[in-house]
Amino acid sequence: MVNPDQSLIVILGDQVSQNISSLRQANKSCDVVFMAEVMAEATYARHHKKKFALVFSAMRHFAEELRTLGWRVDYVKLKDEGNTGSLRSEITRAQARLNITNVVITEAAEWRLQQELSIFSPIEDTRFVCSxxxxxxxxxxxxxxxxxxxxxxxxxxxxxxxxxxxxxxxxxxxxxxxxxxxxxxxxxRQPPRFEHDKITQDVIALVMKNFPNNFGDLEPFWFAVTAAQAEQALEHFLNYxxxxxxxxxxxxxxxxxxxxxxxxxxxxxxxxxxxxxxxxxxxxxxxxxxxxxxxxxxxxxxxxxxxxxxxxxxxxxMPDYVNVNALNATRPLPDFYWTGDTKMNCVAQVVKQTKQEAYAHHIQRLMITGNFALIAGLAPQAVHEWYLSVYADAYEWVELPNTIGMALHADGGLLASKPYAASGNYINKMSNYCKGCAFDVKKRTGVDACPFNALYWDFIARHRDRFSKNPRMSQTCFTYNKFSETDRSAIEKQAQGFLNGLVSSGNY
Ligand SMILES: Cc1cc2nc3c(=O)[nH]c(=O)nc-3n(C[C@H](O)[C@H](O)[C@H](O)COP(=O)(O)OP(=O)(O)OC[C@H]3O[C@@H](n4cnc5c(N)ncnc54)[C@H](O)[C@@H]3O)c2cc1C
Ligand code: SF4
Structure with missing residues (x-):
């Protein structure tokens, strides 16, 4: 018989917190916590292998933690028999299995899931500081x-x-x-690295078996997978x-x-x-x-x-934000975003690190891979799919505005007052990548000229009507306008030559 006072407390994969609003409303003596690993969430992006391991291991540890605290937890694993593969249908199946009508769920952070789960009337996620x-x-x-x-x-x-x-x-x-x-x-200092327990070992085997062709290295896997370990990582950061x-x-x-x-x-x-x-x-x-x-x-x-x-x-x-393309950028994503196989040392280093660690810091994301995508005119949606796939922290609610708005200026300046476009000079100033590069950062044209230089000025040339009205870009446009006709056509030829070269080398 249905108990009208009993609730199914649904915890999503990015809600593994005892502070989550759904759990704070729950009654340990009668409610059931429900968690599920589902294929739809595992495949909506080509997640980095380390992200899978992190999320599945953190979910399974959290379920154990709640059980230890006396909660009744119903947990469906990815490969459990009968797993229907979508969250909505797994919640419905759990309702039937456990004979519970009332569902309490904290709102999903991503639009796609918000739509899927809206029938359960989610409550607000109070982990965000701003409602x-x-x-x-x-x-x-x-x-x-x-x-x-x-x-x-x-x-x-x-x-x-x-x-x-x-x-x-x-x-x-x-x-x-x-x-x-x-x-x-x-x-x-390196961030603290955490040993694998049985739960993490099982998850690593699961990822190896089911997602062998996803981007990135699974091992060494060293992320924190419990709140206690994450606390150690925080302490390490604060101390050192x-x-x-x-x-x-x-x-x-x-x-x-x-x-x-x-x-x-x-x-x-x-x-x-x-x-x-x-x-x-x-x-x-x-x-x-x-x-x-x-x-x-x-x-x-x-x-x-x-x-x-x-x-x-x-x-x-959302939902329109995902399709904006204010600068009409249409080039496909070069293969080197996945392989790191490029002579541009800065890009090669960031992609290599991203493959190994599912991590790159903000300026690497913004001013190397993001900046290249911006000035080369890569299609925003392809770039967005890449960023959503390759980092352990990637969730559309945070990745998309950073990519579409901050890195690519595809929202026309809603989020960032100027495009974060830069030539090789900036990269040389802020890094030592240029020292080990086949290209010469000081050169704008010629076979060994740094591609960022011509691409940067060609980007300014292509969009100078728009940017000359922007007070933060007008000086740059002014500088370009003072270039001689010879210089301008050399820049255009160099930039086009580079981009065409990528196409003909099969790297598009
Ligand atoms: C193109 C692009 C894509 C990005 N995609 C993601 C993503 O999918 N997920 C993600 O969490 N961040 C994303 N960021 C933002 C930022 O790069 C990462 O939050 C940061 O690099 C995480 O590393 P960290 O924890 O060492 O952060 P730190 O550099 O040490 O910063 C401290 C904390 O501040 C927050 N933070 C810093 N910058 C941002 C920002 N721009 N937006 C949101 N939070 C920020 C993060 O919580 C971070 O942990 C992206 C940035 C760019 C330019
Ligand atoms: S020379 Fe250019 S391509 Fe090479 S590392 Fe420096 S900025 Fe990157």
Missing amino acids: HAAFNNWAKDRKQLRMEFFYRDMRRATGLLMNGDEPEGGKWNFDSENRKPAKSGFFS KLAHFGETQDAMVEGEYFMHHCILSPYINIGLLDPLDVCRRAEACYKNGTAPIEAVEGFIRQIIGWREYIRGIYQLK
Whole structure:
């Protein structure tokens, strides 16, 4: 007989948190927690093998953790007999199996799943610091949705780094003191690596068997898969890296994959760490004198600023946002995005690292693979599919605005006030990639000229009507306009020659 007071508490793969709103409403004495690994979620993108291992292992560990705490958990594994392959039908099947009518579920973060699960009337995900209502209220009637102003409101709302009504340290943003190139001999501690237990071993075998051809290396797999391990990773970052976070935030060094970045996004995005708690812990480091304001402010801005803002934009602009293409970019994605097989050392290094670790830091994503895609005019949807596939932290709600809006300017400047386009000069300033490259970063034309140089100016030439009206781009357009006709046609020829060369070498 159906018990009207009993609920099925559905926990999704990126909701493995005891703080998730569905669980907070639940009654341990009668409700049943339901979790399922389903093929539809495993195949909507060609996920990196390490992402599979992380999500499945974290889900299975979380189910065990809840059981230990006295919850009744109903868990369907990917290869369990009768698994229908979709979340909606697995929830319906569980309702019938357990004789439970009432379903409680926290809203999915991705649009696709929000649609699929809307019949269960999901409740809001309170792990996000900014509610839907608060973001919509902030966005309404604004001509421009700039992150910096949103961020200030988030500082006020959370009280993080606030001194009464004033920002701690006298200003909101300390970026002018951050973002230096890495000094030679730069060396950072590696993030903590966690041993495999039986659950993780089983999951690794499952991934090897079922997804052998997906992108990326499965081993060595060292991610945290429980909240306790993620807590150790957070402690490691706070103790050893936070103090230098801002200083080397934009720097890139060959062979140094992690720099002073926190490598916490995979854990925050699935619920092993709470974003606001991470920020409060960082703030405590400033208060107890172990990290300077410029580092802590820079770090907190990434989470309550960028992360929340990105999510707000996604929610506001979907479903149309996925199809925008303001710069009419149509080139297919070159194969080297998957293989790393290119003479451009910067791209080769970032793709190699991405294959190995399912991780690249923000500037590698934005200014190497993203910048190349922007200035070469690669089709935004193909680039979006790539970013959604290759990182352990990739979820459409966070990946899509970063790719379409920030990296590719395909939303026409809704998210970023200027395109993040750069020539080889920027890459040379912020990294040591050029030293080991077959191309010469100082050259704009010629067989050994750095492709980023001609592609950059050709990009400006193609879009100068649009960009000359943008105050942050007009100086660049002005510089281009002063080039002689000979220089302009040499740039165009060089850029076209490079792009055609990619086509003829079969690398498109
Ligand atoms: C093209 C592109 C695609 C991206 N795709 C993703 C993605 O799929 N998933 C994802 O979590 N991030 C994505 N980002 C944002 C950012 O690159 C990653 O959050 C960051 O590199 C994660 O590494 P970290 O944990 O070491 O972060 P740190 O550099 O140490 O930053 C601290 C934290 O701030 C947050 N953060 C920083 N920048 C951003 C941002 N722009 N948007 C949202 N959160 C941010 C993350 O939670 C991160 O853990 C993308 C950026 C670009 C340019
Ligand atoms: S020379 Fe150009 S292609 Fe080579 S690493 Fe530097 S920026 Fe990249």
